[in-house]
Amino acid sequence: MTISLLLALFVSPCSVSYAASSDGPRYIAHRGWSSRAPENTLAAFRLAAKNTKFYGVEFDVWEASYPDLTRTVMDEDGSKQTVNVRQDPLLLVMHDENIKRMCGVSRNIRKISRKTLGRYTIRSGNKVSKYNNQKIPTAEQALDTIFKYSKGAIPVIELKHRLSKRALKYLLEYLDGREAVIISFEFSAVSDAVKMARKMDISDSTHTMYLRKSLSSKKYAATIRKMKKAGIDCISLKYTAISRNTVKRFHKSKLKVCAWTLPNKSTTRKYVRMGVDYITANGAVY
DSSP states (O other): OOHHHHHHHHSOGGGSOOSOOTTOOEEEETTTTTTTSOTTSHHHHHHHHHOTTEEEEEEEEEEOOOOOEEEEEEOTTSOEEEEEEOOOOOEEEOSSSBTHHHHSSOOBGGGOOHHHHTTOBOOOSTTTTTSTTOBOOBHHHHHHHHHHHOSSOEEEEEESSOOOHHHHHHHHHHHTTOOEEEEESSHHHHHHHHHHHHHTTOTTTEEEEEEESOOOGGGHHHHHHHHHHHTOOEEEEEGGGOOHHHHHHHHHTTOEEEEEEEOSHHHHHHHHHHTOSEEEESSOOO
8 A cells, every 4th residue: 555545544534635546446345345244244344454455344333222221229328229320322233224134033223222132143144154143243343343453444334324412422432533434324414423523523533425325417516515514525326326427526526426336346447437536345346
């Protein structure tokens, strides 16, 4: 990896050129290296983090159940008193809201608690027999794995819905100032992250992408205005919705462009020539 590329990866997005890098786009491992291990598992994150050609390791997050606990404490006079104890937010990693596709049982991910989390094992996905006994990760476990094994790759965290302020603050605090990208199909979820990062004075290390499956060229101007006003760095579109004009329009407004999810190397080359800034894929399409 060249010095210029290293600098490009770790400086604030406000200080870099929004034209495509001369070194080409940055590659993001979709749900970890999900062509080599079951998606959104610690195994997939570990494999992706070790690969120096991945700029980022992407995973999906839901805010699950974490009701306050009650405990009985003894006062100085020997009397007993019941008090509420607040738990840390529970952020779970899974693409679907229902875990049936991955775990074989029908259960809403948001209704799972710390008490019940250990009951569910990943039953499907690429090479699942090789990586048996994989559990649903927490966001903390995903981040710890990426940071432990990473040779430079950073977490790319997709918020599957708008998090509570408490959960969002907890997630950003857990990053502890380390580089990360927050992405979502929900505009409010991304704009909340921008606001929280500014409030916590970590904007330089917290980058953002607004996800869309498609975007009509007639809506480019309005979308660009909305993103600029919110302080969002990048538009992330399904690759079939991106043209040279897309890249040109967003670059002109100093916004980056991410293409997802690229199926193979030959298709990827087309988008590299277009000048997209990021490419998300399940495997090694670089």
